Amino acid sequence: xxxxxxxxxxxxxxxxxxxxLAGAVALRLLAxxxxxxxxxxxxxxxxxxxxxxxxxxxxxxxxxxxxxxxTNDFSITYITEHSNRALPGAYKFAVMWSGxxxxxxxWALMLAAYGFVxxxxxxxxVKLYAYAGTIMAAVQVFFLAILNFAASPFALLKGxxxxxxxxxxxxxxxxxxxxxxxxxxxxxxxxxxPFCFALGALMMxxxxxxxxxxxxxxxxxxxxxxxxxxxxxxHWAYAVLGWGGYWGWDPVExxxxxxxxxxxxxxxxxxxxxxxxxxxxxxxxxxxxTFLLTMLGTLLTRAxxxxxxxxxxxxxIGMWFYIxxxxxxxxxxxxxxxxxxxxxxxxxxxxxxxxxxxFLFNNLVLLVACFVILWGTLFPILSEYVVGNKVTVGAPFYxxxxxxxxxxxxxxxxxxxxxxxxxTSLKSIRRNFVPPFIAFWAMVIVVLAAGDRPxxxxxxxxxxxxxxxxxxxxxxxxxxxxxxxxxxxxxIRKQTGKNLFASILLLTRRNTRRYGGYxxxxxxxxxxxxxxxxxxxxxxxxxxxxxxxxxxxxxTLECIGFSDDSNANYNSQFALFDVYKGGKKQFQMSPExxxxxxxxxxxxxxxxxxxxxxxxxxxxxGLNPGNGHPIVKAYLNPLVSWIWVGVLMIIGGTGIALFPxxxxxxxSLRVPATRTVPTEHAxxxxxx
Amino acid sequence: xxxxxxxxWLKAGQALALAVxxxxxxxxxxxESRFTNLNHKLMCTCxxxxxxxxxxxxxxTFSTEELALLSTGLDAGSSDSxxxxxxxxxxxxxxxxAPTKQGFDLVAWIAPFAVFAAALLGTILxxxxxxxxxxxxxxxxxxxxxxxxxxxIRRETDEDGGxxx
Numbered sequence: 001x002x003x004x005x006x007x008x009x010x011x012x013x014x015x016x017x018x019x020x021l022a023g024a025v026a027l028r029l030l031a032x033x034x035x036x037x038x039x040x041x042x043x044x045x046x047x048x049x050x051x052x053x054x055x056x057x058x059x060x061x062x063x064x065x066x067x068x069x070x071t072n073d074f075s076i077t078y079i080t081e082h083s084n085r086a087l088p089g090a091y092k093f094a095v096m097w098s099g100x101x102x103x104x105x106x107w108a109l110m111l112a113a114y115g116f117v118x119x120x121x122x123x124x125x126v127k128l129y130a131y132a133g134t135i136m137a138a139v140q141v142f143f144l145a146i147l148n149f150a151a152s153p154f155a156l157l158k159g160x161x162x163x164x165x166x167x168x169x170x171x172x173x174x175x176x177x178x179x180x181x182x183x184x185x186x187x188x189x190x191x192x193x194p195f196c197f198a199l200g201a202l203m204m205x206x207x208x209x210x211x212x213x214x215x216x217x218x219x220x221x222x223x224x225x226x227x228x229x230x231x232x233x234x235h236w237a238y239a240v241l242g243w244g245g246y247w248g249w250d251p252v253e254x255x256x257x258x259x260x261x262x263x264x265x266x267x268x269x270x271x272x273x274x275x276x277x278x279x280x281x282x283x284x285x286x287x288x289x290t291f292l293l294t295m296l297g298t299l300l301t302r303a304x305x306x307x308x309x310x311x312x313x314x315x316x317i318g319m320w321f322y323i324x325x326x327x328x329x330x331x332x333x334x335x336x337x338x339x340x341x342x343x344x345x346x347x348x349x350x351x352x353x354x355x356x357x358x359f360l361f362n363n364l365v366l367l368v369a370c371f372v373i374l375w376g377t378l379f380p381i382l383s384e385y386v387v388g389n390k391v392t393v394g395a396p397f398y399x400x401x402x403x404x405x406x407x408x409x410x411x412x413x414x415x416x417x418x419x420x421x422x423x424t425s426l427k428s429i430r431r432n433f434v435p436p437f438i439a440f441w442a443m444v445i446v447v448l449a450a451g452d453r454p455x456x457x458x459x460x461x462x463x464x465x466x467x468x469x470x471x472x473x474x475x476x477x478x479x480x481x482x483x484x485x486x487x488x489x490x491x492i493r494k495q496t497g498k499n500l501f502a503s504i505l506l507l508t509r510r511n512t513r514r515y516g517g518y519x520x521x522x523x524x525x526x527x528x529x530x531x532x533x534x535x536x537x538x539x540x541x542x543x544x545x546x547x548x549x550x551x552x553x554x555x556t557l558e559c560i561g562f563s564d565d566s567n568a569n570y571n572s573q574f575a576l577f578d579v580y581k582g583g584k585k586q587f588q589m590s591p592e593x594x595x596x597x598x599x600x601x602x603x604x605x606x607x608x609x610x611x612x613x614x615x616x617x618x619x620x621x622g623l624n625p626g627n628g629h630p631i632v633k634a635y636l637n638p639l640v641s642w643i644w645v646g647v648l649m650i651i652g653g654t655g656i657a658l659f660p661x662x663x664x665x666x667x668s669l670r671v672p673a674t675r676t677v678p679t680e681h682a683x684x685x686x687x688x
Numbered sequence: 689x690x691x692x693x694x695x696x697w698l699k700a701g702q703a704l705a706l707a708v709x710x711x712x713x714x715x716x717x718x719x720e721s722r723f724t725n726l727n728h729k730l731m732c733t734c735x736x737x738x739x740x741x742x743x744x745x746x747x748x749t750f751s752t753e754e755l756a757l758l759s760t761g762l763d764a765g766s767s768d769s770x771x772x773x774x775x776x777x778x779x780x781x782x783x784x785x786a787p788t789k790q791g792f793d794l795v796a797w798i799a800p801f802a803v804f805a806a807a808l809l810g811t812i813l814x815x816x817x818x819x820x821x822x823x824x825x826x827x828x829x830x831x832x833x834x835x836x837x838x839x840x841i842r843r844e845t846d847e848d849g850g851x852x853x
Contacts, residue, residue: 243738243742243743244742245742248737248738248739250737348818348819348821349814349815349818349819350818350819351815351819352812352815352816352819357815360811360815361808361811364807364808364811367807368800368803368804368807371800371803372800372803375796375799375800376796379787379796383787383792383793383796386792387791387792389781389792390781390782391781391782391784391787391793391796392731392781392782392783392784392785392786392787393786393787393796394731394739394785394786395728395739395785395786396728396729396785396786397785397786397787397796397797400786400797401797401800401801405800405804456721457721457722
């Protein structure tokens with residue numbers, strides 16, 4: 001199987017190289033009008049077909065690796081290092097992304113899958129797709145070259161083949177780890193598609209903004225996958241690492257967050273280009289930056305550039321990435337300089353207080369946030385280089401610097417929709433801003449009355465202060481967004497006579513992009529509320545004997561047993577608790593600690609009881625070596641489940657935004673005949 | 689009438705400010721808060737890359753030793769800066785969870801805000817420049833039909849805030 005996999009990768013590289021060369025020659029012939037032995041259209045089509053075949057070859061290689069994991073083929077070094085016989089079936093798939101070589105193969109697989117779809121849908125715009133496909137082939141050549149020459153997943157083991165492997169990293173032996181990395185990679189790799197379209201459109205001086213509309217769906221899908229990947233990672237960190245938190249500002253977490261920020265900025269600013277012909281250069285550079293940041297993220301994860309808890313996939317392929325990123329940057333700059341005249345804006349922002357300027361400020365804040373994270377991630381390297389002193393840039397730095405920026409961005413989320421295009425009148429500001437303003441101050445009073453104390457013990461508590469601002473801003477933004485729904489729904493209700501809920505539903509269906517976007521914003525607000533709850537976390541740590549109790553918040557946990565267990569994959573120690581609230585037994589919890597047989601590495605299995613107010617989060621830390629009693633840490637983490645609910649809302653909102661709006665004709669057909677109003681009113685409730 | 693309205697809003701503002709100030713200063717004290725605050729400014733040095741107060745490895749000799757050192761410093765009545773300095777002297781600068789606000793480390797703190805301020809200022813100036821350089825259109829002659837249409841559009845779009853997306 002190793003030979004089969006190696007050949008599949010080699011064939012994939014040859015096909016991708018052909019796609020790149022033939023595609024480039026064909027596009028050159030088309031651009032210059034030169035004659036050749038084969039028509040450029042035909043040559044471009046053979047290149048496209050080679051690109052489709054790359055997918056088949058990479059799927060074959062991925063199959064070979066997974067098959068080798070399932071058949072315990074320890075003649076392959078990668079399988080020996082990342083799998084073992086007792087590993088459960090689902091985690092055999094996770095073997096593929098548990099190490100350097102496999103995760104690069106996953107990158108190549110995802111890229112080939114995106115390329116496959118892109119090349120199959122080429123009829124939407126044959127020439128633009130040919131450019132995008134050829135650029136994508138260049139990226140594929142890079143990854144396939146690494147897989148063939150620098151980090152082969154099918155390298156054979158030297159010496160005697162062992163009976164069993166080293167096993168999968170315990171941190172990866174968790175159900176979410178079967179989907180978190182593929183999701184994250186789908187997001188990372190997905191941004192390659194709009195990058196290819198943007199670069200291609202710039203190279204061919206594509207007329208109009210159609211390329212933006214073509215890539216919008218791709219960008220949103222990539223953004224959604226990256227969002228899901230990031231939040232799955234957060235949930236995994238919360239449920240597995242056992243420190244009670246979900247985001248540690250680890251360099252690898254930061255690496256996934258940076259392209260998300262620039263991708264989000266791009267999704268907002270392309271609206272300006274579509275509607276007003278503005279920010280063309282800006283958008284091109286945003287998507288270039290997003291792609292380069294996905295590469296930087298992969299570099300940070302793989303090359304050990306910065307120290308991270310994600311140490312499971314480090315090696316020395318950094319130089320490949322440096323060269324590729326530098327080459328990509330040079331191509332981007334060269335193409336931009338050559339064709340920048342094509343990117344002249346049709347209009348400019350006319351007023352500071354307008355929807356356009358709010359988009360501009362939104363972009364500005366997102367990019368500053370990205371800079372802050374990049375700066376914090378790379379500052380230890382800079383400090384070591386400049387003063388020879390390595391420092392840590394951890395959570396306190398980001399909490400101080402990034403949280404205010406995040407809150408400002410949240411406020412903009414509420415302000416933006418309240419502003420009109422071009423310029424907003426004072427009357428309109430007064431009318432639209434009063435409800436959010438009142439909601440903000442009402443929430444300040446409610447939160448303070450509920451016990452938030454930004455100033456106590458003679459000092460400021462920044463956590464509680466930010467929580468106060470976050471809750472109040474979140475409610476204010478929520479009021480602004482809901483008032484948008486109510487106002488639009490009210491207009492439709494007047495026109496159609498439907499009830500308000502049905503009117504809002506119709507309103508959303510008539511402009512899925514706008515109202516789907518608002519639902520995404522509501523999801524963000526819900527997430528911020530969940531994040532702000534962290535300021536009120538409580539925890540208790542105790543060494544427990546049988547029937548000892550530990551109290552955290554309203555819960556009392558009584559230890560009714562502690563024992564150990566063993567299977568072929570791991571040994572485990574666990575404790576069993578009866579949980580009481582208000583003197584009544586409510587439920588049982590059983591936190592666990594495992595030590596995996598193959599790797600002899602430990603892993604925490606946290607017990608979590610989640611309700612909307614809080615999570616009861618219990619960690620079995622291990623046995624006291626002195627007396628054999630278990631040590632348990634119980635946390636009460638307020639509002640954590642709101643974060644996951646917010647993510648579901650984002651997924652739902654993105655789904656709605658991706659769905660095409662119903663056309664005015666369809667809309668008017670659905671309005672009962674007796675209530676049909678003149679077309680100019682019925683089309684969009686005055687929204688368009 | 690207008691004066692009465694202004695007075696009402698001023699009084700409402702005063703009452704709000706008073707309520708907020710009262711709530712702000714009603715702080716409950718916690719004896720452990722300084723210990724928690726400090727152990728969240730330090731890293732565990734066992735290479736787990738976790739904040740000292742959040743290292744949950746049973747038997748981690750590094751965090752146990754560091755927490756003991758922190759307790760000793762607090763019991764001795766040392767100030768926060770003296771305690772943190774003693775950690776740096778013993779474990780090196782990497783023990784601090786964030787850069788200090790001295791020397792080159794200060795750059796880490798200043799750069800984000802400087803970039804933010806510069807970008808904000810730059811954007812405002814750019815928009816001002818764009819709006820100032822916008823070609824002024826000649827005032828159009830009054831056409832009753834156009835005025836009526838403008839008024840109708842204004843009325844209709846005002847109903848939903850005049851927004852479009």
